[in-house]
Each structure stands twice: as C-alpha cells, then as structure tokens.
Amino acid sequence: MAAENANLSSSLEDYLEAIFNLSKESNIARSKDIAKSLGVSRASVTGALRVLKEKGLANYKPYDYVTLTETGRPIAAEVAQKHKILESFFVDFLGIEPNIAQEAACKAEHTLGPGIIAKLLCFIEFVKHSSKNGCDLADQFEKFCKKQTSKSAGKRDSKNGAE
Amino acid sequence: MAAENANLSSSLEDYLEAIFNLSKESNIARSKDIAKSLGVSRASVTGALRVLKEKGLANYKPYDYVTLTETGRPIAAEVAQKHKILESFFVDFLGIEPNIAQEAACKAEHTLGPGIIAKLLCFIEFVKHSSKNGCDLADQFEKFCKKQTSKSAGKRDSKNGAE
C-alpha cells in the first residue's frame, strides 16, 4: 500500500485514474481523451493537469502527452484497483446492473478507505472459495433476495405498503 | 422509497440527516447543535438552512428552531437509513472498527443509490438468517480473512513482497 498520501480530492483522483487507464489501453493519455472519459471540458483537464504537476504526480508539459510520475502511478493504480474491487462486489455478488455499478464504484472509490476495500477483496475471495466447495454463496444470496422481495411485495399488496 | 428527489448535494443531505437525528434525540434541532454534529461553523448552518428552506425541505425562521417539512423528512430518513445499513455492514459483517466504519458510512451514504443499499440490507438479513441456521457466515468470513492475511504475510516475508 504505497499510496494513500497526498490528500487528493475525489476530482483529482479521478484524473489520475483516467490517465492510468488510458495509458494502459492506448499507451498514451491525451487531454482530449481524459476530458471525454471524465465528461468534462478540455479546459478543466488542463487545469487539473497543472495541479497534478504541482503535486508531483503527473509529468505535464503543454501540448505534450501526459504520463504519471513514480509517485503518481501507485496512487492512480490504487484508485483503479478500488474501483475494480467495488465494481466486482456490486455486479458479481450483489447482482447490480453493470452500468449502475460502474457509476457507483466511481463515486465510492473515493470515500472508502483501504481497510474496507481490503475486507471487500477478501470477501470476493471468500465467495469464490465457497463456490469451489460446492456451496455457491452468490447463488444462495440471489435466491434469498428473490424470496425476500416477493415476500415484501406480498405485504405491500395486502397492506398497501407504506414508504 | 418516497425520497430520491431534489438533487441534493452531499453537503445538504448531511444537514438534513443532522436535523433528522437531532430531532429524534432531543426533540429539537438547534443551529448550534447542527454545527457541532457536522463540524462546521454556525454561519455555514445558517447558509444551508436558507437553501433547505428555499427547496421546501426545512421549516426555517431566523432565531427559531428548525424542523423538517413533509417533503424533507422522508428524504432525511432515507439518508439516515442508508447510513445505518452501511455502518452495520461495515461493522457487523466486515469487522471494521466502529469509528472508521461510521466515518466511511457518512461519506458513502451519499454515493450509493437505493438499489445497492436495498441489496446490502438484504445481505444483512441473509447473514442473520444464516446464523439462525447454525452456519454463521460472519463468523466463517472472519476466519477466512485471518487465514488469508496470515498467508499473504507469509508470502511477504519470503518474497519481500512488492505492492
């Protein structure tokens, strides 16, 4: 856990993550693509890059490609990993729609500390382990959920449920 | 799920939640106490109350106690419920320290939509159900975690683990 420093805002973490992902995908992170992937204007990207450079997290020269510094990369990687873990928990275990899960992971990745993320990762392993042993937890949970919701739907029908 | 409207910022949701909790605890929400519970200045509270009044969520008159409107109350209740569910998941299942869990819940309650929260609640029920049936999931998970961490600690010792 080399990162966890720098007191970055959610917004700056998003920029780091975007640069990290683009560098992986296309070997190069361009301002335009960062803007697109985060849904912000190109001007906003320029502003963020200047801040990241000041903080020593990104190598930024006007009109050039962006790369992460040795300091910035592990921080970006950690954010990206948090995202991955959350998304996997939401989709593979909770059964959330992928696009909703993706969006939620994107927000929650900035609010959950390393302790919680580590436990979540452990939980994902735990679920995998269970399915190898022939008692698939994700499956059992899914069935349990269905039972619950049909129960409460019944309640609502008969009692004209509150909420 | 009567709430989920109003496009509130995290900050405004926090104010609503604080008013909701104080009204429950002391039957009355005072500016000073809202400020204290959120760790902001009294002036910030005044500002937020004006916005909440504008949005029709709080009954606010200068120099008077604050109450929630019929519109505001269910929204506040939902935020508070999200908080409770998250905290319970973190503490009772993941085994996170209460103060860390409390803080994380406070942040994450604004980022996770009703779908995810509902599933999480369902999961909490699922775990309770399992313990009644004599196979305590929380317990099994805790043991699994301990095994995992001691394994990876071993790895780190022998390989001088990266990360």
Add this chain to the structure above:
DNA sequence: TGACATAGTTAGGGTAAACTAACTATATTA
C-alpha cells in the same frame, strides 16, 4: 430591569471545481 452570556445572522472572503469563448499550437493534406 438591565447587564451579560449565548445563539444566530450578516457581510465579506477564500478555494476548488466546473464552464464558455477566444486564442495558440500542431498536424494533415492538397
């Protein structure tokens, strides 16, 4: 009842993040 403490408000400022519009640099291609 008037002085003092406490609570609440107002005014004025700061910062972070976004935007648009206009400008500059770079790349392409005829």
Add this chain to the structure above:
DNA sequence: TAATATAGTTAGTTTACCCTAACTATGTCA
C-alpha cells in the same frame, strides 16, 4: 508550403462550499 481542422491553453465567470469577524437577538439572573 499554405489552408484548414483538431488539440490544447488562457482568461474570465459561476456555483457551492466553507471560513472569520462583527453584529443582532434572546434568555437569564442578580
């Protein structure tokens, strides 16, 4: 190589927070 399109930057604005300091209202008790 000049014209044009695309990419990136700069300047100026806006919004949403938060803050402090100074003011006003309220309540208490001698």
